[in-house]
Amino acid sequence: MAKPKFNHLDTHQQALVRLIEQCARRHRRHEVFRDFCELAALSISNRVDLLQYEAREARYLEIIQRYERAEVECFPxxxxxxxxxxxxxxxxxxxxxxxxxxxxxxxxxxxFTPWEVSRLMAKMLFSGAASEIECKGFITVMEPAAGAVGMVIAAASALLDDGINYQQTMHATLIDIDATACQMAYLQLSLLHVPAIVIHGNALAPDAVGRHWVTPAHVMGLWDIGLRRRDREEAEREGETADTESESATMSTATTSLEPIAQHRAAIVTRRIAHSEQLDLFSS
Known part of the structure; x- marks a missing residue:
C-alpha cells in the first residue's frame, strides 16, 4: 500500500494523525481511529444524555483498558x-x-463524499430554506446514509452563508449501519452544536435499529418537545384523528404517516420524553 499523504489536511488534522500514529505502535491505526471516535462520542454523550449513562460509562472503561497510560493521554x-x-x-x-x-x-x-461536492449540493438544496423556516419555525434534515456527516455539516454551512442560525432552525436525523460512522457523525455534529439524533441502524431494514445518540444541541434546545409537537401538527394537518386523552395513542397516530427514519425519530423522542431523568438536566 502506498504511504498516505496528509498535505491536504490542516495543521490540526495533521497533529491528530500524528497522535493516532503514536498510539499505533502497539495497535493498528484503524483501531486507534475507531476507539478515538467512540471514546470521544461516549464522553460527550455522558455529559448530556443521562438515559444511557451507565451502559456508555461501562463501554468507555472497556475500551480504555486496552491502552497504556501514555496512550490514554493522547486521546484528549x-x-x-x-x-x-x-x-x-x-x-x-x-x-x-x-x-x-x-x-x-x-x-x-x-x-465519503468530498467536502466540495457536499457543499455544492447543500447550496442547491437549501436555497429556499429561509422561507420554509419563516413558515414552520425550523426545518428537518433526514440522512439515510450518514457516513461522516459531511452533507449535514454542509447544510449547516449553507444556512450560515444565508445568515441563518442553524443551531436554532435546523434539526438533523441520521442513520448509518456502521457504528464508527455514527460516532464520527455524532462527534462532529456535537462539536459544531448541530441539533441532531444519530441512529445506528439500517435505513433499508427499519425494524432493526440499534443505539441512538443525541447531540448537546438537541438536549439543550429541548428538541424532543419541539419535534413531538411538529409531528402531531403535521398529523393533524393530514386529517389524522388523534385521541387527545391518550399520549401513546396520539403519538402512534402521529407517526403512521411519517417516513421510516422520521418514525424512528418519533419513537426515540417519545421514549426520551417518557423518562423524567432527561428533563432533570434543566431543573437542577
Missing amino acids: RMLGCLVESLEGGHKDALGQIFEALQLSDHYRGQF
Whole structure:
C-alpha cells in the first residue's frame, strides 16, 4: 500500500494523525481511529444524555483498558486537535482524516463524499430554506446514509452563508449501519452544536435499529418537545384523528404517516420524553 499523504489536511488534522500514529505502535491505526471516535462520542454523550449513562460509562472503561497510560493521554489531545480544526471552518474533518489514513479497507470499503461536492449540493438544496423556516419555525434534515456527516455539516454551512442560525432552525436525523460512522457523525455534529439524533441502524431494514445518540444541541434546545409537537401538527394537518386523552395513542397516530427514519425519530423522542431523568438536566 502506498504511504498516505496528509498535505491536504490542516495543521490540526495533521497533529491528530500524528497522535493516532503514536498510539499505533502497539495497535493498528484503524483501531486507534475507531476507539478515538467512540471514546470521544461516549464522553460527550455522558455529559448530556443521562438515559444511557451507565451502559456508555461501562463501554468507555472497556475500551480504555486496552491502552497504556501514555496512550490514554493522547486521546484528549486528539479531541483538542479536532476542536481546533473545526473552529477553523465547517468541514468534514474526520472524513478527510479517514480518507488520508486510507482506512476504507477496514470499514467495508467506505468512501465519503468530498467536502466540495457536499457543499455544492447543500447550496442547491437549501436555497429556499429561509422561507420554509419563516413558515414552520425550523426545518428537518433526514440522512439515510450518514457516513461522516459531511452533507449535514454542509447544510449547516449553507444556512450560515444565508445568515441563518442553524443551531436554532435546523434539526438533523441520521442513520448509518456502521457504528464508527455514527460516532464520527455524532462527534462532529456535537462539536459544531448541530441539533441532531444519530441512529445506528439500517435505513433499508427499519425494524432493526440499534443505539441512538443525541447531540448537546438537541438536549439543550429541548428538541424532543419541539419535534413531538411538529409531528402531531403535521398529523393533524393530514386529517389524522388523534385521541387527545391518550399520549401513546396520539403519538402512534402521529407517526403512521411519517417516513421510516422520521418514525424512528418519533419513537426515540417519545421514549426520551417518557423518562423524567432527561428533563432533570434543566431543573437542577
